[in-house]
Amino acid sequence: MTIYFYNTREQYGCFSNFSYHGFELDSLYWYTSEHYFQAQKFVETPHLEEIRLAKTPKDAARMGRDRKRPLRADWEQVKDDIMRKAVLRKFEIHTDIREILLSTGDEEIVENSPIDFYWGCGANGSGKNMLGIILMEVREILHERSQQ
Numbered sequence: 001m002t003i004y005f006y007n008t009r010e011q012y013g014c015f016s017n018f019s020y021h022g023f024e025l026d027s028l029y030w031y032t033s034e035h036y037f038q039a040q041k042f043v044e045t046p047h048l049e050e051i052r053l054a055k056t057p058k059d060a061a062r063m064g065r066d067r068k069r070p071l072r073a074d075w076e077q078v079k080d081d082i083m084r085k086a087v088l089r090k091f092e093i094h095t096d097i098r099e100i101l102l103s104t105g106d107e108e109i110v111e112n113s114p115i116d117f118y119w120g121c122g123a124n125g126s127g128k129n130m131l132g133i134i135l136m137e138v139r140e141i142l143h144e145r146s147q148q
């Protein structure tokens with residue numbers, strides 16, 4: 001049965017990038033994977049630190065999407081790998097949610113976002129669901145590691 005997630009307060013909310021599962025990555029501490037993802041839009045500029053320290057993941061997303069801050073030129077080419085890196089780190093570090101991810105077995109995982117047709121499935125289910133796909137990739141990596 002397909003596993004849907006979106007709101008951090010609902011079942012499987014830990015799969016959302018907005019869940020408070022912090023980690024160290026690139027020698028810096030990140031409150032959430034959303035903070036990390038949004039800040040990477042501005043590498044080598046002061047906006048990275050500004051977003052890293054955003055009070056909430058919602059603030060980090062708002063700041064990262066605000067085009068008053070110039071987006072790095074290669075963003076479309078690198079964004080999927082940046083998301084992979086952040087999501088893998090999050091589930092490597094936090095044993096409790098790693099177990100939740102592994103407990104989903106081979107089920108399809110879908111970010112049930114009514115507005116996001118890239119990372120989620122969008123309002124009518126036709127979205128790419130890239131975050132769900134990345135979560136399934138990370139699950140596979142962690143499952144293989146757990147068998148070694």
Ligand SMILES: Nc1nc(O)c(N)c(N[C@@H]2O[C@H](COP(=O)(O)O)[C@@H](O)[C@H]2O)n1
Nearest residue numbers: 017018034064065111113115116119131
């Ligand atoms: N909770 C939540 N609210 C939204 O408005 C969203 N769009 C999402 N989806 C997440 O947004 C992040 C990507 O943002 P960009 O638009 O590419 O900057 C990513 O974490 C999606 O999972 N979630």
